Amino acid sequence: xxxxxxxxxxxxxxxxxxxxxxxxxxxxxxxxxxxxxxxxxxxxxxxxxxxxxxxxxxxxxxxxxxxxxxxxxxxxxxxxxxxxxxxxxxxxxxxxxxxxxxxxxxxxxxxxxxxxxxxxxxxxxxxxxxxxxxxxxxxxxxxxxxxxxxxxxxxxxxxxxxxxxxxxxxxxxxxxxxxxxxxxxxxxxxxxxxxxxxxxxxxxxxxxxxxxxxxxxxxxxxxxxxxxxxxxxxxxxxxxxxxxxxxxxxxxxxxxxxxxxxxxxxxxxxxxxxxxxxxxxxxxxxxxxxxxxxxxxxxxxxxxxxxxxxxxxxxxxxxxxxxxxxxxxxxxxxxxxxxxxxxxxxx
Numbered sequence: 001x002x003x004x005x006x007x008x009x010x011x012x013x014x015x016x017x018x019x020x021x022x023x024x025x026x027x028x029x030x031x032x033x034x035x036x037x038x039x040x041x042x043x044x045x046x047x048x049x050x051x052x053x054x055x056x057x058x059x060x061x062x063x064x065x066x067x068x069x070x071x072x073x074x075x076x077x078x079x080x081x082x083x084x085x086x087x088x089x090x091x092x093x094x095x096x097x098x099x100x101x102x103x104x105x106x107x108x109x110x111x112x113x114x115x116x117x118x119x120x121x122x123x124x125x126x127x128x129x130x131x132x133x134x135x136x137x138x139x140x141x142x143x144x145x146x147x148x149x150x151x152x153x154x155x156x157x158x159x160x161x162x163x164x165x166x167x168x169x170x171x172x173x174x175x176x177x178x179x180x181x182x183x184x185x186x187x188x189x190x191x192x193x194x195x196x197x198x199x200x201x202x203x204x205x206x207x208x209x210x211x212x213x214x215x216x217x218x219x220x221x222x223x224x225x226x227x228x229x230x231x232x233x234x235x236x237x238x239x240x241x242x243x244x245x246x247x248x249x250x251x252x253x254x255x256x257x258x259x260x261x262x263x264x265x266x267x268x269x270x271x272x273x274x275x276x277x278x279x280x281x282x283x284x285x286x287x288x289x290x291x292x293x294x295x296x297x298x299x300x301x302x303x304x305x306x307x308x309x310x311x312x313x314x315x316x317x318x319x320x321x322x323x324x325x326x327x328x329x330x331x332x333x334x335x336x337x338x339x340x341x342x343x344x345x346x347x
Contacts, residue, residue, distance in 0.1 A: 033161065033162065033165065035200045035203075035204070038162050038183070038198070038200070039183060041158050041159055041162065042159065042183065042185065042198070044158070045157055045158045045159050046159075046185055046187070048153055048154055048157040048158075048159055049151055049152070049153055049159065049185075049187050049196075050151070050152040050153075050187070050189060051149060051150075051151055051152070051172075051187055051189040051194055051196070052141070052149060052150045052151075052152050053149050054148050054149055054150065055148065056147075056148050071143070073142065073143045073145075074140065074141070074142050074143070074163065074164055074166075075140075075141045076138065076139075076140050076141075076155065076164075077138060077139045077140075077141060078134065078138045078155075079133070079134045079137040079138045080134075081093065081095075081096050081130055081131075081134055082130060082133070082134075083096065083099060083100065083103075083104075083126075083130065084126055084129050084130050084133070085100075085104050085126065086103070086104075093127070093131065096127065096130060097119070097123075097127055100119070100123050100126055100127060101113045101119060101123065104123070104126070105119070105120075105123055106120070106122075108120065109122075109123055135155050135156050136154070136156055138154070138155040139152050139153065139154055139155060140152070140153045140154070140155055140160050140163045140164060142163045142164075142170060144170055144171060144172045144196075145169050145170060145171055146171050146172060146174075146175075146176065147171075147172045147173075149172060151163070151170060151187075151196065165203065167202040167203045167205075167206050168198065168199075168200065168202075168203055169198070169199040169201065169202055170196060170197070170198055170199075171196065171197045171199065172194065172195070172196050172197075173194065173195055173196075174195075174197075175197050175199065179197075179199050179201055180201060181199065181200075181201060182197040182198060182199040182201075183197065183198040183199075183200075184196075184197050185197075185198070240253075240254055241254065241269065241270070241273060244266065254269065255269075258272045258273075260272060
């Protein structure tokens with residue numbers, strides 16, 4: 001049977017539950033099927049729920065091969081589609097539409113359906129009436145996880161999509177010790193109240209697993225794209241300073257930039273680079289990257305708290321003088337604490 005949206009003005013359609021797949025991204029990101037949304041919907045439509053008592057022996061059904069198997073946890077009892085005019089039963093909406101066109105349609109309806117696969121307004125209203133009648137009288141039956149009884153909900157109810165969620169657990173009267181949380185509700189059935197508990201624990205677990213798989217897949221795709229991009233645009237040559245075999249053009253450019261004689265060796269180039277690094281450190285001995293700095297200027301090892309705070313100490317992200325919380329460096333003379341002058345009152 002085809003699942004169609006409810007013809008009347010509703011904010012949900014019955015067919016929404018079909019996208020809640022076990023390993024699909026729809027279940028992880030579908031905002032309308034969250035725990036909060038379920039609580040809100042349950043508070044507004046809890047009167048749609050009923051309990052159908054059955055014998056304790058689990059019921060069985062026959063499969064296509066005639067073998068008896070245990071009934072599924074969720075079933076939808078669809079009322080057969082009937083033609084509102086002659087009450088002829090149809091297997092699905094397409095068969096009913098063909099019947100309406102051929103038997104009850106006007107000549108123009110037959111022409112429109114043949115040429116444009118559409119029908120007139122009158123036949124469309126009859127089709128919607130039949131679908132609405134089927135939806136209003138069909139029910140969703142969900143077996144309790146700890147009982148052979150079932151909870152019944154109309155397919156037109158806002159709770160119907162939740163009842164069709166595969167991993168939603170519903171218990172009657174009590175919950176097992178393995179379930180740590182649940183949403184309790186008292187349902188009045190045959191002049192007595194019965195406590196039922198809805199648990200989203202398994203749903204949340206599956207959602208987290210799906211989101212982790214989605215994030216892992218997204219990360220793998222991102223790395224794959226970066227590898228493809230870097231494989232095309234990356235530079236295969238190593239640093240010209242550390243390069244052992246340089247072209248004449250590279251050698252002349254490097255010697256000129258380092259202000260070295262034309263017959264210098266590779267050791268002379270590396271020595272010149274080290275001298276430039278040492279000279280830079282002498283100019284500002286206190287400048288260092290805060291993300292790699294682990295020792296304070298006085299030689300003590302930084303604590304974890306100091307490492308967390310150091311990133312907000314300066315505007316240029318370097319170690320300040322003497323660990324003071326200042327946004328700019330000052331002259332050493334300004335860092336010397338000045339003695340407070342004493343003031344005396346005139347006698």
